[in-house]
Structures are given as structure tokens and as C-alpha cells.
Amino acid sequence: MLSPAEIAWLIPLLPLFGAIASGLGLIGFNQRINRLKKPVAIVLLTCVGASAVLSFAVLFEQIFNPHTVEHLFVWASAGDFTLPMGYVVDSLGAVMLALVTTIALLVMVYSHGYMSHDKGYVRFFTYLALFSSSMLGLIISPNLLEIYVFWELVGMCSYLLVGFWYDRDGAAHAAQKAFVVNRVGDFGLLLGILGLFWATGTFDFRGIAIGLSDAISLGSVPEWAALGLCFLVFLGPMAKSAQFPLHVWLPDAMEGPTPISALIHAATMVAAGVFLVARLEPLYSQFPLINLLIAIFGTITCFLGASIALTQMDLKKGLAYSTVSQLGYMMLAMGCGAPIAGMFHLVTHAFFKAMLFLGSGSVIHAMEEVVGHEPVLAQDMRLMGGLRKKMPITSSTFLIGCVAISGIPPLAGFWSKDEILGQAFNTFPILWIVGFLTAGMTAFYMFRLYFLTFEGEFRGHNEDLKINLLASAGKEKDEEDFHGSGSIHESSWSMTVPLIVLAVPSILIGFLGAPWNSSFAKLLSMEEASKMASEFTWSGFLPLAFASVLISCAGISVAYFAYYSKKIDLHSMVVKKFPTINTFFAKKWYLDEINEKLFVRGSRKLAREVLEVDAKVVDGVVNLTGLLTLGSGEGLKYFETGRAQFYALIIFGGVIALVALFGVLGN
């Protein structure tokens, strides 16, 4: 029988064919295809479903027999340069394939409910299939250049999906910002890839690592250049995985439909950066300095995300900053030289964060029935509250997600986060302190979200508050927009089933990574797993685990007393005492302002000045010299009256005359 890994190239191709078919249909027979909602959805679901089946087959094959399958063909060549493309399947890729197809499938089922009344339903599913295809292609890429290709393609899908509701100004700006900020990272990635190609003559992951160490020992590549190249490559993951300071696009990207936030901006695409760093582990492990930098960026991001999440009032933005923070943890793990811990957190986080986002989508969907489709109202937690009784499935799965991300055993987040903190404690103790404090903040802000949304009294009918919120967002109330029934109710089955399905791994998957017997580590690397198991001691594990559980519980308690029982008034206790810090967090560390002033306006100003120079100076000078060569004012008149072809005729005539002259002389 054909081994699943041998036909793994089908995994990205199946969704691609689906996307192409419905995309062409949309262009060719727009209205007819738009009416065929269900058939299109079923076809595309089948494509992604088939990929999922194949991915799990590949995963099981890897579990029983870990090996690497690689197939290449020459894609481009010139001179003595050849560029192979193809696919590779190994255990790391197999894990990601299974993860991405699972979440993509669930998100598609969920979208059937979430987008059912949207007029862009078919377009949405087409984009989803296209994204799944690009993301799966990225995972099975055998070399850096192919990664770059799919890296850009997932970025494009993100652009299309963030800007999905293109009649909204916010979405338009967010989509563009996401693409451009990612291009800043890609700028580094591209230069880094080219530089590594110059240094080693290959794009292959292992080839680069070996080639670079050889080149350094031979002296053909200086050490500083190697460090610079490694850092340039890291700029790519920095943008894609929303690491400080290139994280600014991710919170804005929440303008896209919520299923997208779950799939792309929480579970899969943003994890691509972490995945790439894991792929490049053989390269980065040679340079402790780069690892330290990665760890530092990860830690800053982790703290920054959590600190901003403390003050967010928008449910989705709160989750977005939480994602930023968790991606910081993953990078921290990578920097500590523990890619397995980072990858494990990536997997657990993908499940519970996708569930949390889908849960928030379910909440927003319900809120839209009361407050209308304006995101400023539908996503603001000040208008929510008391939703638990009306939405039991959503609220209980959301609670599971909160417990999981806070790191309470035995749920998934505990195992993966604790593993990272343990690694950090052993490698960079100072960074561990920050990560440890952030764990407490995480628990606090997550339960703050939970209590504000699901507990207390429902505040959605407070008209004054609505008007205030709209005014502060600079928008006006749009009466026509409102089609809701006016009451909150639980979402349809297609939205709740994915939530329930995702709750299972959010609770259970952590056990796969128990540090004394990690089946996850065994899958990725047998050596690492046995090393982990042999180094494991209860006396080393328990104090750290106990400390992190303790700080999480502290965070949860503060949230409980502040937002549920209302025994602590955080506003008077903290906000009034430290107004600067609060505004600093609430203003998102002023990074958006700096970005706007320095880069957006700066580049516009520069561009306008260049254009001014172009119109006045360059055009002026060249025009003048052009005129001078023409000589007299007599000639000028010809051109101004529009008979400049005269000039061309002179030259043309000159040549003909020359030809004639020679012809005569020759005879």
C-alpha cells in the first residue's frame, strides 16, 4: 500500500483545487455561485476534510515509525544555479499538518453558522480553503525559499480575510497594515535567505546550518555576517508571529470575521513564525547570541501583550493581546533552546485559543441581535454581562479555555507553559521572572474577560452607554443596520459543536507532554525525550509548578474579587494611584502612535517631497536641457503647436537622405 507520506503533496493541493474551482466560479458566474452556498461549502469542506484524513494518516505513520520523506524537483535554473522545490514530511511537519487541518475543518463548520447571513459567504469559504492550502504548503516546505513563497501566500490570505468586509474603513486599514508590517519582516527574511544562500550555496535547512558552520570555520564568512544573517531571517518570524515591535498588526487584524481571528490570527498563521524558528533550530543553536536575542524579544512580547490585555474593553482585542503574549512564551522557549517546549505550547495554545476566539464569536453573534452589527458595540464588554445563563455551551467552553490558558492543572496550558518556564528558569533566570509574573497577569486578564462577559447583569440595553461608546469611537448610530431580534440566545449547532470538540483537547492534550514521560517529545525527537525524562526530578519540577499554579490562582482571585463579587475596587486602588502606568498600558505602550507619526506620516511626507522634486527639479532640468539642444525659439514653436513629429521626420529623413546619397555615390 502507498505510504501516506508519499502522497502528502496532496494535502495542500486538495484545498487549492477547491479554492480555484469556487474562485473561478465567483469570477465567471458570480450571482449563480453566490446562491449555491451549501454545495460550495460541502465541496470545500470535503477537500479540507480529505486533507485532514491524510494528515492524520501521516501523523500516525510518524508516531509508529518516525522518518523523513523528501521529494524534490528543479523549479528554476540559470547558469550553474538550480533551485529545487518539493515537499518534506517529518514528525514536526506531521504534527503541524494534523493541527492545521483539524482547526481549519472546525473553523469551516463554525463559519457555516457564523457567516450564514453574510452575502460574501462563498467568497469567505473560498478564502478559507485558499488559506488552508497555503498554510499546509508552508508546513511541508523543504527549504527556506519555498517557505518564503508560502509565507507570502498566507500573508496574502490574511490580507484578503482581514479586509473581508471591505466596506468598513477599519478593515481596509487593518488589512493593509497587516500586509505592510509583515512585508517589513519579509524584507529581513528575504535578505537573510539570500545572504545565507550566498554564504552556503543552498536554501536547504540542514544544508544551511552545516554550510554556515563550515564557512565560519574556513573563514570565508565572518562571524558578524553570520550573526547578522541569522537575525535578518528572524525578522520574518518576528512579524508573522507578532513579536515586539512588529506585533502592531495583529490586534488590528481583529477587524476580520471572528472565525478568521481564530484560525489565522490565533492558531495557525501566527504560529508559522514559531514553526520556522523550530525548523531553523540546527542553525540557531550554533549562535547563543541569536538565541538570547530571540528569548529577549519573546519575553518583552510576552509581558507587553499581557500588560495591554489588562486594560482592553473589546473582547476580541483582549484575546488578541493574549495571543501576542502567548506567542511571546513560544519564542521564549525557542530562545531557551527548547523547541519542543515551544512547539508543545504552540499545539496546546492553538486548541484553546481557537476555542476562545470561536467562543467570543458566538458571544458577538448573540450580541449583534441586541446592539446591531457595529463592532464598537457588539464587541465591547461594557455592554455584555450575564450571558452565562443564556449561552451555557459558549460560557462553559470559554471557561475551560480560561482555565487552560491560565495554567491550572490538569488542563493543557499548565503542562506546556510550565515546561517553558522550567526551561527559562534553567537557562535565563531573569527572563523566567518576567515570564512567571506574566503568568499571573494572564490568569487575571483572562478571568476578567470571563467575568465581564458571562457573569453579573446584562448591560446591553444601556442606551446612554452605547451613545458614549459610539461617540468615543467617532461613529454615528446607524439605525438601518439593526435587524436583530433584541434577545440573546445560544448559537446554532454548527457553532457550538466546534466549541465542544475543541474543549476536549484543551482539557486532555496536556498529558501528552508530561515532562517525565512526554509522548510529544518522543514524537519530535527520541533523544530529546529521553534526555528530558532522565533530567526530570520531582524536586525540580514541583516547586516551579507549585509557584506557577499559585500565581495563577492569585490572578484569578483578584479578577474574582474585582469583577465578580466586586469586593475590590481596582479603579480606586490601582488606576488612580498609578495613572501613568494605566494610560501607558491602555494606550498600548504608545506604539501605535509612534508608528503612525514616525512611519505612516513620515513616509507620506517623504513621498510627497520626492514627487515635488520630481515635478519641479528633475522634470524642469531635463526639460530645459532638452530644449537647449533643440536650439532656437523657432524650433520651439513647432513643438508647442503640436507638430513635433517634424523632429522625428528630420532624423528619419536624414537617414533616408544618407541612404540615398550612398546609393547614388556607389553607382
Next chain:
Amino acid sequence: MFDFVPVSLGAIIPGQVPDPISLDFPWLTLSILFPIGGSLLVPFFPDEGEGKQVRWYALGIALITFLITVGAYLKGYDPSQEGLQLSERIEWLPDLGLTWSVGADGLSMPLILLTSFITALAVLAAWPVSFKPKLFFFLILAMDGGQIAVFAVQDMLLFFLAWELELLPVYLLLAIWGGKKRQYAATKFIIYTAGSSLFILLAGLAMGFFGGGAPNFEFTHLANQNFGTGFQLLCYGGLLIAFGVKLPIVPLHTWLPDAHGEATAPVHMLLAGILLKMGGYALLRFNAQLLPAAHAQFAPLLIVLGVVNIIYAALTSFAQRNLKRKIAYSSISHMGFVLIGIGSFSSLGTSGAMLQMISHGLIGASLFFLVGATYDRTHTLQLNEMGGVGQKMRIMFALWTVCSLASLALPGMSGFVSELMVFAGLVTDEVYTLPFRIVIAGLAAIGVILTPIYLLSMLREIFFGKENTELLAKRELVDAEPREIYIIASLLVPIIGIGLYPRIMTETYTASIDGLVARDKLAVERIVNTSESKNYDKTFLPSTSSAPKLNIYSSSGY
């Protein structure tokens, strides 16, 4: 009637261009004369004045021309040959040295195909032209033949004639069917191009008469002449100005936004799709192929100018509020990669330059066509007066998005491959010093950030956001019609095809480019060996011992 030159296969003397290979069927002459002949019959074609009949005739001629060029490619062209093929020679005025000599090698063949392909689509794009349609289609068809001639002729004087001949139709097309400032734009165009082409004539005459004896202007003859370095530098400088205007190279570019800003969509497609490529082609054909010693000296300048092109034009494009001028500046920016590739002394980089020309020909034509189609509906090109158009024109929005993504070098489309090849060619190029390469690659890569900024801002301002009520009140926005979708689809097929599997295009010209680059490298080597010129020798390795390390990983294992 035709000279049969013995075919020299096998050993090629280094530094010498291989002998031309001729064929018993005059494919190229036919592809030049057929559209011109067809255009001459346009006045006699019955038409009721609206152009409804003559446009079918024009389309037929353009399609047959395309088929002839495809036939030439399939029947008479062997991509593995380095030298001229499909060669035809007829002594015309032997005393003057004027010979009707046409042929195609890897530099010409892709561009000949591109010309006939884009022209056929431009005729289809000109479907709505109802003002003086006969004259319009006459000029388009005449231009078709003229442009194929520019790429196919193998004689310097003929080249000059073809180059000049092609100016007239463009001038008239601009001056009669253009926008409000068409007179100014057309005049500027003709002053720039005709003025600069004086240099071609001067350089051509000088080269043809070089060495005394009977003048001979044929490229094969000129390529094997031993011009002195000083002479080469003079000719090179003159030609660089002439072709620099056409490409265009900043600061000789200011005719282009005016001309492109005023042209109608079909003319626009031709301008961006083919005319700009004449500059790049000529730089390769003359400057790099005929004057290798001077090229060795001038190449760093080309690279620097290329970087200036990329960044400068990207910035001006960003600031432009007029849609056509915005895209026009973006063309200039993309041509910067052609310059870098030509100056790179690596087959990879030069192949990239060639591919960038083809790719931009397709992408530029598609974008300019879309600009025209949008203008037909909105009757404005000012971005301020648009906005939210995407809600009424959804298919148009989709087409715009795909073409813009192609233009910003999204992987999977041709622009990405060509830019990547130029980049990779530049950084692995051992001729230049490491710091120079680092700086140039870093600066050129800034274009990678700037391009999406201006293109996506443009999309956002046209299509995204709330609908512009003022515009809706005045105009009815109808979505794309099948003809328009068909034109864009025809352009996207090769764009995506090349993007997915670039070898379908690169294989047609690699042999010629390899030969060209090898000769240019020899010239560099000579400079390094004879004089102790400090410009290149730091990292240059003689070809025998050149960079053995480089290929360890790329050649083994696969």
C-alpha cells in the same frame, strides 16, 4: 535568396558570438511585414464609421501575426542554441553596408512573442474606440510590425530605422486619442525619444565605420570587432542615454508619467507592455553584448541607477493622486530590477532581468488595462474622487486585486520569480565587493516594502470603505464585462504559469544569456588582468578557480 551560413555547433570560441543559423522559411520577415501590410489595407476596408467592422479585421491581423510568431518559435527556434536563429540576410544597399538582416536569439524571441501577444490583446482592449477607428487600428497594426522589427533586426541601421518608425504611431496615438494634456504629453514623448535616439545613430555609424573599409552594421560583425576601450566607452555612454530614456532610467524618466498619464488604455498597454522593454532589450543587445569592455566599466553605474529607480519611483508613485500616473511610476520602479540584473555579471541576475521585462510586460499591461476600464466607468482618475467602488464592481475589484498582488511580486506569479532571480544573482555575484552587494541588496529590498504600500493604499482608496455618494450620483458603475475578464485572464495565464514553473520561460533564453554573461565576465577579467583597476578586483576570482565552494550544496544531493 537567403544566405545559408554553415552552422557551427560544438566548440564556441570564448568571446565570439556564434554564427547565425538560417531557415528556409522567412518567419520573421513575414511577422514584420504581415501586420504592416495588413495595416496598409485598413483604409480600404469597408466600415460604417463606428469601427464595428474594422476592429474585427484588426483583431484578425493581430491574431494571425501572433500565430506567425508562435509558428516561428515552434518551428524554427531551438532554445538550446546560443546564437542567432531564424536568420535571414538580403543585401539591400551593399555600399552603405545596409542589409536586411533579421534573426532571433534568446534576447529577441521572448520579446517578439510578447509583442504580438500584447498587441492582439490591445486590439481587443480597443474595442470601444469609435473616434477615427480606421486610423487608430492602422497605427496599432503598423506599430505591431515596427516593434517586432525592433526586436528582430540584426543590423544597426535597420534597428535605428525601426526604432524611429515606431515613434510616429505612438506619437499620433497619444496626440489624437489621449487625455486633456495629450499635445503636451505627445510632444514631450517625441522630444525625449527622438532626441535621445540621435545617440543611437551616432554610435551606430561610428561602430559601423570602425576599422575602415566598407561599412558593416550587422550585429554579428560588430560583436566580433575589436573596439578600443575608449571608443567603447564613448559609444556606451551615448547608447545608455538613448536607452535610458526609453527604459526609463531616473532622471530621464519624466516623459513617461505624462505620456502614460494621457494615453488611452490600449495604447497604454502597448507603452508599458512593449515600449519600455525596447530600452531593456537594447541595453542587453548593444551595451552588454557589443561593448563588453565598456560594460565592465559601466555596470556598477547601471546597478546604482537601478536602485535609484526602484526607491525613487516607488516613493513618487506613493505620493501620486492620479491613478494612471501612479501605475506609470510603478513601472519605472519595476524597471529598476532590469537595470540591476543587466549590471550583475551573473547568468542568474541577467536571466532575472530578462524575465522581469517579460513579467512586467504582462503585469503592466494588465494593470493599465484595468485603469482604462475603471476610467470608462468612473470618468475620473483622481483617487480622492473614488472610494467604495468595490461594492458595485466586485469582479473588477477581484481582477484589480489579483493584478496588484502580481505587481507587488507575490510568489506564484511571475514578478516574484524575476525579482528573486535578480536578487539572488546580485548577492552571489563574485564580481562586486561584499559591502557593495550588501548595500545594494538592502536598498533594493526596501522596494519590497514600498511596493505594497503604494499598491495596497491605491486599492484601499479605490475599492474599500464606504461608497462615495458623489461618484454614485454621477456615474453608473457596471461590473466587468466578459471581454474585460477575458483580456485579464489571458494575461494572468502566463503570469501565473511563469510564477508556478519559471522554466517554461527561462529555458527559451538561458543559452543566449549564459553566452552573453560569459563574454562580459571575460571582459571584466581582462580589465582585472591588464590594469590594476581597484574597482572590481577585490573579490574577483578568475573563472578557472571561481567559487568552487558555491556549488557544493546546490549541485550535490539533488
